[in-house]
Amino acid sequence: MTEIKRGVLVKSLGASLLALALVACGNGTPPVTLPPLGVSALNGSYVFTASGTSSSDGDYSVIGSFVTDGKGNITSGVADYNFGSGVDDNVPLTGTYTVSTGTATVTLTDGGSVNDTFTTTLVNSGTGQVRGFDGTGTGTLYPQVTSGFTAPGTYSFSLAGEGDGVISGSGEFTAAATGPFTAGNLTFTDAQTAQSYATIAGYLGTPETGGRGFANIEGNNLAYYVVGPNNIQMMGLDERILLNVPAQKQ
Amino acid sequence: MKLSMNWTRATVVLAMMAGTAAYLALAPAKHMKKVYGSDHREAPTVDGLPEGDITDLYSFVDPADSTKVDLIMNVNPFAEAAEGGSYAFSPDFLYQFKIDNTGDAREDQVIQIKFDQAGQGQTASFYIGTPTVTGARNTLLPGTPAATVKFNAAPATGANGMQVFVGLRDDPFVFDFAQFTRILNGSQDLFRAVGSSFRGRPVRSDGTSGVDTFAGFNVTSIAVSVPKTLLQGTASTKINVWATVSQPVPPRHGQTTYVQFERQGQQAFSTIFIPSGAPRDAENFEIPEHDVANYSNLIPDALTTTDNDGTGNTIAGRAALLTAEGLTALPNGAPLLLPSSFGNTSKDLLRIGLLPDVQRLDLSLPAGTLSIGQFGLQNGRPLDYSTIDVPLQLLRQLSDVHFPSGVTGGGPLGSRVALGCLQFPQCEDRRVLVVLQGTQFIKPDATITNYLDGNDYPFLSAFPYIATPHPLPGAANTIDCPTQQ
Numbered sequence: 133m134t135e136i137k138r139g140v141l142v143k144s145l146g147a148s149l150l151a152l153a154l155v156a157c158g159n160g161t162p163p164v165t166l167p168p169l170g171v172s173a174l175n176g177s178y179v180f181t182a183s184g185t186s187s188s189d190g191d192y193s194v195i196g197s198f199v200t201d202g203k204g205n206i207t208s209g210v211a212d213y214n215f216g217s218g219v220d221d222n223v224p225l226t227g228t229y230t231v232s233t234g235t236a237t238v239t240l241t242d243g244g245s246v247n248d249t250f251t252t253t254l255v256n257s258g259t260g261q262v263r264g265f266d267g268t269g270t271g272t273l274y275p276q277v278t279s280g281f282t283a284p285g286t287y288s289f290s291l292a293g294e295g296d297g298v299i300s301g302s303g304e305f306t307a308a309a310t311g312p313f314t315a316g317n318l319t320f321t322d323a324q325t326a327q328s329y330a331t332i333a334g335y336l337g338t339p340e341t342g343g344r345g346f347a348n349i350e351g352n353n354l355a356y357y358v359v360g361p362n363n364i365q366m367m368g369l370d371e372r373i374l375l376n377v378p379a380q381k382q
Numbered sequence: 383m384k385l386s387m388n389w390t391r392a393t394v395v396l397a398m399m400a401g402t403a404a405y406l407a408l409a410p411a412k413h414m415k416k417v418y419g420s421d422h423r424e425a426p427t428v429d430g431l432p433e434g435d436i437t438d439l440y441s442f443v444d445p446a447d448s449t450k451v452d453l454i455m456n457v458n459p460f461a462e463a464a465e466g467g468s469y470a471f472s473p474d475f476l477y478q479f480k481i482d483n484t485g486d487a488r489e490d491q492v493i494q495i496k497f498d499q500a501g502q503g504q505t506a507s508f509y510i511g512t513p514t515v516t517g518a519r520n521t522l523l524p525g526t527p528a529a530t531v532k533f534n535a536a537p538a539t540g541a542n543g544m545q546v547f548v549g550l551r552d553d554p555f556v557f558d559f560a561q562f563t564r565i566l567n568g569s570q571d572l573f574r575a576v577g578s579s580f581r582g583r584p585v586r587s588d589g590t591s592g593v594d595t596f597a598g599f600n601v602t603s604i605a606v607s608v609p610k611t612l613l614q615g616t617a618s619t620k621i622n623v624w625a626t627v628s629q630p631v632p633p634r635h636g637q638t639t640y641v642q643f644e645r646q647g648q649q650a651f652s653t654i655f656i657p658s659g660a661p662r663d664a665e666n667f668e669i670p671e672h673d674v675a676n677y678s679n680l681i682p683d684a685l686t687t688t689d690n691d692g693t694g695n696t697i698a699g700r701a702a703l704l705t706a707e708g709l710t711a712l713p714n715g716a717p718l719l720l721p722s723s724f725g726n727t728s729k730d731l732l733r734i735g736l737l738p739d740v741q742r743l744d745l746s747l748p749a750g751t752l753s754i755g756q757f758g759l760q761n762g763r764p765l766d767y768s769t770i771d772v773p774l775q776l777l778r779q780l781s782d783v784h785f786p787s788g789v790t791g792g793g794p795l796g797s798r799v800a801l802g803c804l805q806f807p808q809c810e811d812r813r814v815l816v817v818l819q820g821t822q823f824i825k826p827d828a829t830i831t832n833y834l835d836g837n838d839y840p841f842l843s844a845f846p847y848i849a850t851p852h853p854l855p856g857a858a859n860t861i862d863c864p865t866q867q
Contacts, residue, residue: 244639
């Protein structure tokens, strides 16, 4: 989708919502709330994912979380970067953001003063598309709710990324209260090579600050971030393999 | 409990210790014997990265030039003289001295050292200035280096009269670490045997009983002497000093960032107070700003002039107990460092003295002024200072210990944070036994109270002061590697 078409769509959507709000008021049902237009529109905890190719850094994947104050500041955050040739994990973040005509521009600053910028269109559901991360990277911005999440349980997950070639797959695991998997399976393809595991080993640790935790699936280390009580996003922390692994608690 | 490191509070509380130990302030630092206190191979990550394993940090006013302050960082623990040509610094790592001159435990000035290649053909570049970023993730200061020097070359002079040295040196750390380990694991009870009740080393004919585990070994040293004015703040003559080693993470946007994996402030803090394994890694990854919040609960309460358990568990009571057990006189123990009338009223005294884990150095005090307890364990850390015996003696007189009922300190535990020793003499927390005698008896008994440590090699009389490396075993004037007992 081009930016022009997206802009038209956003405008059309805005007009539709406005019309819907007017109609709703007219028939006595609760009004539809439009996203606020200022920095207060981005207020709370968020998880973000992105991947792409940077002109200076090459292919990368990133996952993280941050907290905004509703005043244009990112007060805290943490992220994990995988560049395929190396990993920079547990990176503390601060930053700033602006909101203009429903689009937030977010600048993340790591502890070494390196900046990453991305934009996202604010929508009522709170889950938006990340655009232009580190240049051209794309991903997703999720509102984060860590309360109610506990690590033990059964999860279904999918795999996507780069290894020897394009990786895709899916599976399931059951994490015990102490973390280790008690059951699970995995099927994936990497560069035309398909593999299937009837059982898998691994663990899912307890999340720490920012809803960030560690996981391991069949020897692959991952950082995970709690998105909601039944939803986590994972990313591979092993060099040479870029893995994005969203998982849903059953 | 919320503690904060600020000069006013630390000075007020610890000045009492300084006052009572003032007679130590004139110890002859110029004789530069040896120091102990260290973190040799103390955590999993640095165990695998010896070129980044800080064994010790020293900071002191230059004995030959009172306008300068000297900082020394050692890595490569237990370097064998016979393999002396194989030790160097890593060209991948960023070595840093960090200096806080405002009292907030955040670096205001840094001295960064980078090496251009692996092996002893390497050249070190020294950068000094205000850091671009602070904390555990750092970047190299911009601009040209303030000084450069080749490995094992004579000290070089750079900008502002800065002197620098890098190379192989004798390990100046003195510690009976083998016996320390035996006491902790229960195979021995004390550094020196007492009758048949306490297992320990026997007294030798020369009046010693301890063995310096680090004698005969070398380290690689980074030493720098800089004008005080480059490090001192505008509001105070006191600085906090710590050393770090960092390694690069993948560059982003063309910028290389270094992430800290090792640090050291006061001697042996991690070895004594942080549980081994992953917690020590975590402490090495952390920054002093967070120490009070992270580690206060690992440090016992200090005894005060107030009886905290109804058994006479005061500083005076502890002194009386140690004396009654014969542990305050040679040959079974060392004389008390603090008088029994020592007037501490804060149970947080040890926490304030130990946290944040930095060396506190008052640049206005003459070289050789130890000021034990005034700012931390000592004023900076001179090379020749007894950096194990003094902490042992402070801890044995000040640490709250939960002894068996009927003994001073044997009352209800309640909310006390105390070391456990309910089955005395087989204390469940063996650190009680480690500190019981107050010294490790490496040097002759007649010199126990001079608070110099007795290194196996003489210190130099000029910069870089740290002793020359041990030559090949068997060479003239060598002592070889001593038999470890």
